[in-house]
Amino acid sequence: VFHVPKTAARARTLMEQLSTFKLFPVTEATLQMVCHDDQHGFYTSSIHMKKPNIPDLKLHYGDNFSEVHDELIKTLQEKDSTGITLLYGPPGTGKTFYLRYLINEIKNKSLIFVPPDLVNVSLLKHIF
Numbered sequence: 718v719f720h721v722p723k724t725a726a727r728a729r730t731l732m733e734q735l736s737t738f739k740l741f742p743v744t745e746a747t748l749q750m751v752c753h754d755d756q757h758g759f760y761t762s763s764i765h766m767k768k769p770n771i772p773d774l775k776l777h778y779g780d781n782f783s784e785v786h787d788e789l790i791k792t793l794q795e796k797d798s799t800g801i802t803l804l805y806g807p808p809g810t811g812k813t814f815y816l817r818y819l820i821n822e823i824k825n826k827s828l829i830f831v832p833p834d835l836v837n838v839s840l841l842k843h844i845f
Contacts, residue, residue: 746768746820746821747765748763749762749764750764766820767821769818771814771818778815790822790823794823
């Protein structure tokens with residue numbers, strides 16, 4: 718940090734404050750989202766997303782959620798896993814935020830997201 722002698726105290730304070738900052742690597746994952754329109758029918762669209770900062774899963778999602786997260790990771794990383802997982806709950810409870818976190822935790826897998834407005838019983842019967 719360059720400064721003039723009159724601002725030495727401010728420069729020192731700034732350096733002390735900056736030394737407490739931590740650098741975190743920016744990670745980004747790609748998600749394939751299922752989309753639909755009348756002209757093209759069903760198609761996938763790539764979405765690039767950064768990993769959200771969730772320092773404590775228990776704090777965000779409850780005491781038992783870290784076990785759920787560990788089980789999801791284990792299941793999704795199995796070689797022959799279909800990885801079909803349903804996250805449900807009222808709007809605004811963190812499902813999409815957690816999904817962004819989970820996507821960044823899984824490596825070497827293709828992940829597909831089907832938005833709630835495309836999920837209906839007839840579509841599920843057709844797929845399965």
